[in-house]
Amino acid sequence: MNKKIKVLFTFPPGMVGKPITYCLVKDYDLWVNILHAEIAPDKAGKLVLDIEGREEDVERALDFLACEELQVQILNGSISWDEDRCLHCGACTSVCPAHALTLDPVDWSLKFDREKCYVCKLCTLACPVKAMSMPI
Amino acid sequence: MHYKSFDEINEKIRRKKAVVVTAEEIKGIVDEKGPEQACREVDVVTTATFGPMCSSGAFLNFGHSDPPIRMSKVWLNDVPAYAGIAAVDAFIGATELSETRGFEYGGAHVIEDLIAGKKVQLRATSYGTDCYPRREITTYITKDSINQAVMFNPRNCYQNYGAAANSSDRTIYTYMGALLPMLGNVNYSTSGELSPLICDPLYRTIGIGTRIFLGGAQGYIAWEGTQCNPSQIRAENSVPIGGAATLSLIGNMKEMSQRYIRAATFHKYGVSMFVGVGIPIPLINPEVAQNAAVRNRDVYTHIFDYSVQRRSKPALARVSYEQLRSGSVQLGGRSVPTAPLSSLKMAREIADVLKGQISSGEFLLQEPVMSLPAEASPKSLEIDEVADR
Ligand code: SF4
Ligand code: SF4
Numbered sequence: 127m128n129k130k131i132k133v134l135f136t137f138p139p140g141m142v143g144k145p146i147t148y149c150l151v152k153d154y155d156l157w158v159n160i161l162h163a164e165i166a167p168d169k170a171g172k173l174v175l176d177i178e179g180r181e182e183d184v185e186r187a188l189d190f191l192a193c194e195e196l197q198v199q200i201l202n203g204s205i206s207w208d209e210d211r212c213l214h215c216g217a218c219t220s221v222c223p224a225h226a227l228t229l230d231p232v233d234w235s236l237k238f239d240r241e242k243c244y245v246c247k248l249c250t251l252a253c254p255v256k257a258m259s260m261p262i
Numbered sequence: 263m264h265y266k267s268f269d270e271i272n273e274k275i276r277r278k279k280a281v282v283v284t285a286e287e288i289k290g291i292v293d294e295k296g297p298e299q300a301c302r303e304v305d306v307v308t309t310a311t312f313g314p315m316c317s318s319g320a321f322l323n324f325g326h327s328d329p330p331i332r333m334s335k336v337w338l339n340d341v342p343a344y345a346g347i348a349a350v351d352a353f354i355g356a357t358e359l360s361e362t363r364g365f366e367y368g369g370a371h372v373i374e375d376l377i378a379g380k381k382v383q384l385r386a387t388s389y390g391t392d393c394y395p396r397r398e399i400t401t402y403i404t405k406d407s408i409n410q411a412v413m414f415n416p417r418n419c420y421q422n423y424g425a426a427a428n429s430s431d432r433t434i435y436t437y438m439g440a441l442l443p444m445l446g447n448v449n450y451s452t453s454g455e456l457s458p459l460i461c462d463p464l465y466r467t468i469g470i471g472t473r474i475f476l477g478g479a480q481g482y483i484a485w486e487g488t489q490c491n492p493s494q495i496r497a498e499n500s501v502p503i504g505g506a507a508t509l510s511l512i513g514n515m516k517e518m519s520q521r522y523i524r525a526a527t528f529h530k531y532g533v534s535m536f537v538g539v540g541i542p543i544p545l546i547n548p549e550v551a552q553n554a555a556v557r558n559r560d561v562y563t564h565i566f567d568y569s570v571q572r573r574s575k576p577a578l579a580r581v582s583y584e585q586l587r588s589g590s591v592q593l594g595g596r597s598v599p600t601a602p603l604s605s606l607k608m609a610r611e612i613a614d615v616l617k618g619q620i621s622s623g624e625f626l627l628q629e630p631v632m633s634l635p636a637e638a639s640p641k642s643l644e645i646d647e648v649a650d651r
Contacts, residue, residue, distance in 0.1 A: 213312070213524060213536060213605045217439045220447035220601030231589070234606040252440040254314065254526035254534070254603075 130178040132161070132244055136197040137171040146191070147175065154187040155179060161244045162223055174201070174224075174244040201245040203260060207238045211257040218249040218258055264301050264548060268629040271305045271544045278623045280305040284613040285456045285543070285554055292555035297548035300555070306620050306627070307554045309458040310475070310540040310612035313451050313604025314526050316437065317417035317488065318356040318535045320373055320515050323409040324384060326350055327401075332394035333386035337361070338372045338403075345386065349394060353414075356525075356535040368533030370525035373413070376405045377477070378520045411515040413477060413523075417487040419539055421459035421506035422494075422563055425450035425586060425600070427578060427593065430569035435530035439603050441568055445578070445593050448565055448600040453609040454558045454583040458541035459507055461554040463500040465492070467543050469630025474511065475540030475616045477523040480625065481513025483541075489640040500553065503562045503580070507634060511539065522612065538608060540616035544627055558583035565593065573642060 135146065150156045156179035165171040177184060191198045214236045219227045226242035227249060229235070249258040274280040281304050283291065288307045292300045324333075326349070336345040336352045340362045343352040358369040375382055381402045390397045405411050427448045428434050428441035435441075439449045454460060462468045472483045487508025494502035522538030545551045563586075564577040581591050590597045619625035 214607040215313075215536070215605040216602040217449070218601075220449060220599040221440050221442060229589075229602075234610070248440070251435075251529040254439075254528055254536075255524060256527070 127181045128178060129181040129184045130176065131184060132201040133175050133177055134199045134201055134244070134246075135173040135175070135191075136199070137165075137173070138195060139170055146173070146194070146196070149190070150175075150177065150187055154183045154190070156183055156187060161242070164223070203245060204240065205243055205245055205247070205249065206259055206261055207236075208257045208259070211255050212236055213255055213257070215254070217254055218252045221248045221252045223248070264298055266301070266305070266544070266546050268544060268546070268627055271546075272626050274305055275620055275623055275626055278621065280620060282306045282308065282617045282620045284610070284617055285309045285461045286610070286613070288551065289455070289555045289557060292551055297552040297555070301545045301548045301551040304545050304551070307461065307543045307545060308540055308613045308616040308620070309456055309461045309543060309554075310538070310609040310616065311419060311453045311457050311604060312522070312536060312538045312608035312612060313453070314437070314528070314534040315415060315418045315537045316357050316534045318373075318413070318415040318537055319353055319369060321351065321353050321410065321412045321414055324350045324352070324403060325407075325409050327396060327399055329396045330394045331386060331388050331396035331399050332391055333388055333399075335387045337385040338382050339367065339375070340383075340385075341367065341369050341372050343369070357533050359533060365527050365532060368525070368527075370533050370535035373515070373535065374520055374523060374525040376411060377515060377518045377523055379404060379406075405516050413481070413511070413513050413515045413518065414484070415511045415537065417489060417508045418511050418537055419458055419487065419509040419541075420452070421457075421463070421508070422502050422561065423451055423505050424563055424577075425565040425581065426568045427565050427598070428569045429567050429578070434569060435528065436568050437528055437531050437534065438568060439601070440529060445598055448586070448591055448593065448598055449603055450563070450583075450586050450600065451603040452583070453604055453606055454561055454587065455556055456606070456609055456613060458539070458543075459509075460501055460556060460561055462543050462550070463496070463502065463553055463556075465507065465634040465636075466550050466553070467546060467630075468509075468541055469633045471628055471631035472541065473626070473628035474513075474542075475538070475612060475619070475625075476511055476513035476518070477515070477538055478519030478521060479513050479515075479517035481511055482628070483509050483630075484512040485510040486634050486638070490635060490638050491640050492635055493637045493639045497560065497562060499556055499560050501556060501561050504564055509634075522608075536605070538612050540612040542616060542620060542625070542627055558587055565591070
């Protein structure tokens with residue numbers, strides 16, 4: 127059975143050089159898609175990946191990652207957008223690191239590309255009318 | 263030169279013969295035919311804005327209970343309202359916070375709930391007098407159960423406003439929204455070339471007494487807005503570069519619609535209110551037509567650094583609304599995403615609704631009874647060192 131997960135890695139400063147994605151692909155035979163990467167040599171780095179593979183490979187990879195010196199957070203759930211509440215103001219668009227939220231340049235309505243979203247929840251704080259939320 | 267009076271235009275509106283276009287539509291017409299011809303062909307241009315405006319609120323008169331009470335403290339759904347006026351009058355300010363729910367619910371939410379027709383809990387206390395013996399009351403009101411509900415917004419419709427960014431190393435939460443560290447984003451708040459005072463930069467037709475669309479009802483410009491700053495530096499096209507004139511607005515809240523008045527919470531900042539405003543500009547002469555044809559590329563503002571917690575924030579760059587609208591600007595040597603806080607989509611809807619109301623003869627123009635000030639600058643508040651000890 128195949129399994130697909132979304133994972134947020136936080137690297138401590140100084141360890142950004144480690145080829146995590148390479149290991150996931152090579153040693154665990156996983157299909158990896160980089161959704162977001164924020165890496166600076168002297169700062170904590172952030173990496174968000176879509177990881178897909180056979181269920182047992184995904185599990186083994188997570189065990190391997192748990193032993194490494196980085197923080198691993200599986201991003202569960204999805205953000206919901208209440209279109210009826212939305213004012214299309216755009217306040218959420220400039221905080222979205224995944225470019226999942228954009229304003230249509232023609233009719234200026236909000237567009238939400240759920241595929242790109244990696245559930246960082248920044249938009250839920252930025253939206254003044256709570257149109258973006260994380261259902262619990 | 264072709265000149266028209268308000269009366270002539272109103273006569274055409276009454277006969278449903280007036281030609282009305284939005285401020286976005288007039289630009290092409292002026293480009294193509296020139297301001298003289300545009301003024302001959304078009305009678306009214308509609309402008310609009312739908313943004314968060316903190317300086318908003320409403321006067322309410324609850325009617326008298328039996329035995330009567332001289333309300334000295336008033337709460338609406340646990341949000342304090344100012345009752346230091348007559349016995350059963352109060353003012354609910356949009357940014358006042360609930361004493362039980364904090365940032366989740368404030369005066370703007372009370373206003374939105376009343377407009378939506380919801381029941382709101384009224385609680386009041388008093389010291390009791392010979393003529394007003396009652397000392398406490400708790401009951402429910404709706405907009406229909408009370409005498410008056412008059413929206414009064416001391417400062418709305420900023421002519422132009424600075425954009426915001428943050429150069430510090432942490433996210434800051436402001437009335438200009440969430441500002442990401444290291445100049446991670448730029449937020450701005452105006453409908454630009456569709457905005458009322460951008461399209462009438464010298465207040466030739468918009469003044470005190472002008473009838474407007476306010477939150478879905480017909481309202482009026484009551485006065486210059488607080489902190490009105492018409493002396494702001496201006497570009498060649500007369501449009502001020504940055505915050506300038508403001509308007510104070512009044513209208514019957516009972517006739518408003520929740521679609522155009524929406525409560526908002528800015529994370530870690532507080533409560534505000536989105537206010538939908540539409541203002542007609544009669545094309546009384548070609549100059550007015552020329553001004554209304556202004557484009558985003560010719561309207562400028564500054565980006566200010568909101569991480570500096572002082573009255574005067576340093577300006578980081580000067581940008582046009584065309585650049586801001588493009589989705590990114592160059593700042594600190596790289597491309598930074600931009601986002602509006604005011605909804606252009608809703609502003610367009612309002613400009614269209616107002617256009618429809620004028621075309622169908624429902625909305626007549628009111629000539630200003632007095633002009634907005636041509637010159638004024640806001641004063642600052644100096645701290646008296648003795649008093650501040
Ligand atoms: S949670 Fe919101 S801000 Fe974060 S990636 Fe998804 S849409 Fe963008
Ligand atoms: S911030 Fe909220 S209301 Fe504004 S566009 Fe985004 S989801 Fe819609």
